[in-house]
Amino acid sequence: MRVTRRASGHEHHNHNHTQRGxxxxxxxxxxxxxxxxxxxxxxxxxxxxxxxxxxxxxREVMPRLPQVHEVIxxxxxxxxxxxxxxxxxxxxxTVVTQTRRGKGNALACGFAxxxxxxxxxxxxxxxxxxxxxxxxxxxxVAGADFAKGSRFRxxxxxxxxxxIRRLGNGFLNRRANAxxxxxxxxxxxxxxxxxxxVVPVLALPEPALAPRPDGAMHWGDGFEIETMINCRIAAADxxxxxxxxxxxxxxxxxxxxxxxxxxxRVLRTMYAERRRAATxxxxxxxxxxxxxxxxxxxxxxxxxxxxxxxxxxxxxxxxGRPSSRARAAS
Ligand SMILES: Nc1nc2c(ncn2[C@@H]2O[C@H](COP(=O)(O)OP(=O)(O)O)[C@@H](O)[C@H]2O)c(=O)[nH]1
Ligand SMILES: [Mg+2]
Numbered sequence: 245m246r247v248t249r250r251a252s253g254h255e256h257h258n259h260n261h262t263q264r265g266x267x268x269x270x271x272x273x274x275x276x277x278x279x280x281x282x283x284x285x286x287x288x289x290x291x292x293x294x295x296x297x298x299x300x301x302x303r304e305v306m307p308r309l310p311q312v313h314e315v316i317x318x319x320x321x322x323x324x325x326x327x328x329x330x331x332x333x334x335x336x337x338t339v340v341t342q343t344r345r346g347k348g349n350a351l352a353c354g355f356a357x358x359x360x361x362x363x364x365x366x367x368x369x370x371x372x373x374x375x376x377x378x379x380x381x382x383x384x385v386a387g388a389d390f391a392k393g394s395r396f397r398x399x400x401x402x403x404x405x406x407x408i409r410r411l412g413n414g415f416l417n418r419r420a421n422a423x424x425x426x427x428x429x430x431x432x433x434x435x436x437x438x439x440x441x442v443v444p445v446l447a448l449p450e451p452a453l454a455p456r457p458d459g460a461m462h463w464g465d466g467f468e469i470e471t472m473i474n475c476r477i478a479a480a481d482x483x484x485x486x487x488x489x490x491x492x493x494x495x496x497x498x499x500x501x502x503x504x505x506x507x508x509r510v511l512r513t514m515y516a517e518r519r520r521a522a523t524x525x526x527x528x529x530x531x532x533x534x535x536x537x538x539x540x541x542x543x544x545x546x547x548x549x550x551x552x553x554x555x556x557x558x559x560x561x562x563x564g565r566p567s568s569r570a571r572a573a574s
Contacts, residue, residue: 261397262388262485263427277387283361283439288313289381290360290440294342294350296320298368299329300496306333308374313361317368318342318354343451346461347434347500348469352448364437370495371404372435379487380437388485389442390477392428393435399488400430412507419511420471423518424478428486432510434470435489438477445480446473467506468513475517 279285289312295302299322309315316338317330330337340357342350355363362384366372376393383391395402405413417431448469449462456462464472477484 261427262483279385279387280389280439280441283384283441285385287361287381287385287439288359289362289364289377290358291315291364291366291377292351292354292358293317293366293368294320294347294354295322295326295330295368296347296350296500297322297324297326297497299324299326301368301370301494302326302329302333304495305368305370305374306330310374310377312364312377314338314359316340316354316357318350320345320347320350344453344455344462344465346465346469347467348472349449349451349462349465351469352464353451355443355446355448356451358440358443361440362437363440363443365434367434369497369499371492373490373492376435376487376489377437379489380435383485383487384437384439386485387483389439389482390484391437392430392474392484392486393433393489394428394430394486395433395489395491396429397486397488400490402491403493404491406503409503412503416471416507416510416514420475420514423514424475424521426474426478426484428474428484430486431474432470433489433491435491436470436473442477442482445482446476448472463513463516466509467501468509471510471513472517475514475521479517479521 291309291312291314293315295317296319306315315334317327318340319327320342327339330339338357340353342353351365362381364377364380366374366377380391380393394400395405413430413432417428420426420431421428449464453462
């Protein structure tokens with residue numbers, strides 16, 4: 245059913261920048277430089293693509309994708325023909341319906357389905373350049389655990405960022421670096437890649453978790469996901485390499501992100517993650533903050549013509565999952 249398509253293996257000269265996390269997390273570091281044992285030199289690449297009404301963009305983006313091991317599209321209840329278009333363009337695509345709402349839940353559902361060695365977080369709106377995929381993979385093969393895209397490294401850039409977003413980004417970035425001892429240059433950028441064995445370290449809200457009865461999102465289900473991932477990678481003292489990336493313009497439609505509301509959510513996330521990193525268990529706690537303004541799905545409702553149904557598709561994960569794919573990261 246799934247055709248194995250090989251990654252291009254394309255060599256790249258890169259200007260990547262490697263750094264380490266703070267090292268006070270539960271997962272000990274490892275000697276830098278070399279790839280960890282069990283990680284192949286020519287990894288199978290899994291693209292995880294969250295979509296909310298991206299049919300028009302998929303028509304332009306999907307034909308430009310390189311050959312990879314698998315493409316996992318995680319749909320958030322699109323009311324356009326996103327899924328049909330994806331299947332038409334790539335009959336062997338894996339389609340997952342997310343279990344709750346929000347980009348964070350979409351990514352968690354996608355990560356749970358990965359069968360490759362390397363995961364690439366890939367937006368469907370045309371903003372992520374498919375030609376950069378080999379660069380991310382190369383950084384991982386060169387020894388990074390996490391390849392973090394950065395628009396603010398030499399060679400990176402953005403044609404999409406607004407002045408307010410740039411200002412907010414800079415502020416959030418500095419706060420995160422102060423809290424985690426990191427040297428991130430682009431905390432809030434969603435084009436990243438990591439080894440699949442890192443997924444358990446992220447401990448994202450389980451796909452099988454029921455939606456909150458009060459309608460609020462679970463912490464990690466929204467756009468704070470990128471910050472949560474970055475903070476957890478840093479707290480686990482994993483090896484981070486920043487990869488210069490040029491953010492292109494969303495081709496059709498408008499962003500689902502609200503600069504102010506989601507910016508505040510990111511800020512709260514890094515403080516919550518700092519506290520989490522300081523607790524020995526580091527588990528996702530019931531008292532994790534929720535955002536009261538997210539009740540009743542105000543944002544997602546705008547674009548999908550109503551609440552995105554929290555449905556469980558065949559592709560979602562049964563209760564008590566992970567171990568099948570939980571390759572320990574330490
Ligand atoms: N499945 C799913 N995808 C989403 C959701 N929100 C955003 N996306 C997708 O995530 C990607 C980035 O979202 P976008 O709205 O462009 O946010 P921005 O890039 O941060 O401005 C796009 O491919 C969206 O279709 C969601 O709630 N569920
Ligand atoms: Mg976008």
